[in-house]
Amino acid sequence: MSGLRPSRRGETAPASPIRRLMPYAEAAKASGARVLHLNIGQPDIPTPRGVIRAYQTYAEPVLAYGASEGALSYREALAAYYNDLDAARGGPPIEAGQILVTTGGSEALLFAIGSTCDIGDEVLVAEPYYPNYKGFSHILGVEVRPITTYAAEGFALPAARVAAAIGPRTRALIVSTPGNPTGAVLSWDDLNAIGTVCRDRGVFFVVDEVYRDFVYDGAGTAPSVLSVPGLEECAIVIDSVSKRYSACGARIGCIVTRNAAVWKATLKFAQARLSPPVVDQLAAQAALQTPAAELRVAIDDYERRRDCLVAGLAALPGVTVQKPAGAFYLIVGLPVDDAERFAIWLLETWRLDGETVMLAPADGFYATPGLGKQEVRAAYVLEVPKLERAVRILASALVAYSGRTPVLA
Ligand SMILES: Cc1ncc(COP(=O)(O)O)c(C=O)c1O
Structure with missing residues (x-):
C-alpha cells in the first residue's frame, strides 16, 4: 500500500x-x-427507429472531433424545436448561438453550476431534488442550500420561500420541472414569480426541463422558462434527449441561455473537454424528426x-x-x-x-x-x-x- x-x-x-x-x-x-x-x-x-438508423448509417472514414459548442446544424435544428414549442412561445426567439450541446443533461448541469458559481458560493435547490445537483455542486466546491417542499402541498415552490432563502453567497437556484423525484410541474405563473425573484436579487435561475414532455391528464408540455419575458439574463435551461426520446445512451443534452456572457463562460468548459459526442449528435438531430x-x-x-x-x-x-x-x-x-x-x-x-x-x-x-x-x-x-x-x-x-x-x- x-x-x-x-x-x-x-x-x-x-x-x-x-x-x-x-x-x-x-x-x-x-x-x-x-x-x-x-x-x-x-x-x-x-428508442425511435430514426435515432438508431443514424448510428447504423454513419459512413465517415474518420470519426473526428466536432465543434466544442456542438454541430451548427444540430444547434439550428434545436433552435427551431424551441421556437416551435408552444410551451416556449412568449420570449424572444432562440438562436443557435444561444445553445451549447453537452454530453447529456448531466454535463449541462455541471457546466451551468461551474459557469454561474465560484468555489464557496451557494446554490439553492428545492428538496427533494435530483441528487446530482448536490453531487455536481460538491465536485465544484459549491454549497447546496435546500428549500424544503412538502408532499402535502403538492411539492409547491412558493416564490416567497425562494426569496427568503437567498443569502449573500447565493448565485443560482436549480429546479427541475416536471420534477425528479416529485413529479411536480411549475406553471408559467410559478416560473414567472420565481424567475422575477431571481432576477431582482441577482441570482441565476437554472431550470432543468429534461422531462418537459412528460405531463399527464391532457396538459400538453410543461411550460418552459424560455417563454417568460424579462428573464433573458438570469434563465438557463438544462435539456437532454435521454428521457424525451428514450435515448439515455446517446449522451446528448444542451444548455440554452440568452445570457451571452454565461454562454461564453460555458464554452470554455466545453472547449476543455474538446467536443460532445459526434455521431450521437446526428442521432439526436434525427430524434427531432420523431412524429409527435x-x-x-x-x-x-x-x-x-x-x-x-x-x-x-x-x-x-x-x-x-x-x-x-x-x-x-x-x-x-x-x-x-x-x-x-x-x-x-x-x-x-x-x-x-x-x-x-x-x-x-x-x-x-x-x-x-x-x-x-x-x-x-x-x-x-x-x-x-x-x-x-x-x-x-x-x-x-x-x-x-x-x-x-x-x-x-
Ligand atoms: C432531473 C434530471 N436532470 C438531468 C438528468 C441527466 O440526464 P442525462 O445526463 O441522461 O441527460 C436526469 C437523469 O435522470 C434527471 O433526472
Missing part, C-alpha cells in the same frame, strides 16, 4: 441514492431472484403506469403517495422505521414468486438531515403488469417487515 489517498472532495462526495444499493441487487440476482427496478429512471420504451404521435403514445403509456402505481400504492395501509402531474417518479411515504433498511431487507430477504423490488431510499434526495428517512423514490418506467407485481411484493413485504411502524386505521 502506498498510502496515497484520493482527494477529500472525492472521498466525501455523496453516493448516488439511486445506485448505491446496486451491490444488494446484484447479490439478489446472483442468488436467482428477479429484481423489479423501481429505483432508476431508465425508460424501457423503444409516436411521442404521444409513449406519454400515454407512462400515464397508465402512473395511474397503476399510484392506485396500487395508495391502497396499502400506511403508505402515502401524491398523484404527480409529470415526469415518471413518485415520492412514497412508507410505514417503516428506516426506508434504506427496508430497501436492503427487500433485496436481501423478501421474495414473492422468486421476485423482489429495488427502491431508492429518499434521504439522498434531501440535504436537510433526517428528511426522507421514511420515504422512497419509485420510478414507473416498467410495464403495467410488472408494476402490479411490484405493488403485490411491497404489500406482502410491509406485512412481514419487522421494522414497520404502527399504522393508524
